[in-house]
Amino acid sequence: AVAGEGSEMKTDEGDKEEEIRLPDLAEALRLSVKVLNKTMDGTAASSDKMELFSLSLDNEGKCVHKILTAEEAKKVIDEVEAEGASTGDS
Secondary structure, eight states: OOOOTTOEEEEEETTEEEEEEOOOHHHHHHHHHHHHHHHSSSOOOOTTTOOOEEEEEOTTSOEEEEEOOHHHHHHHHHHHHHHHHHHTOO
8 A cells, every 4th residue: 555645544454454554754754853863873863964855655646765964854853852851851
């Protein structure tokens, strides 16, 4: 099954049908930064140490690859750090 950004995908398991909510682009980027933060050896995340990109489908169903600018990456990293500070997650 193919699902678009932020859409819901249905799965069939026997007689039961379950809806799975896919993350939107912003949620997926934040999750990526969280995972990269956990794998980096004691290095603070910054836009000069990690490059972020997205791969999505446009309205015509064509693949679109976008490399985030340093400012866009910094915004995502700052959001993750703010979220971690408010939840006490490191």
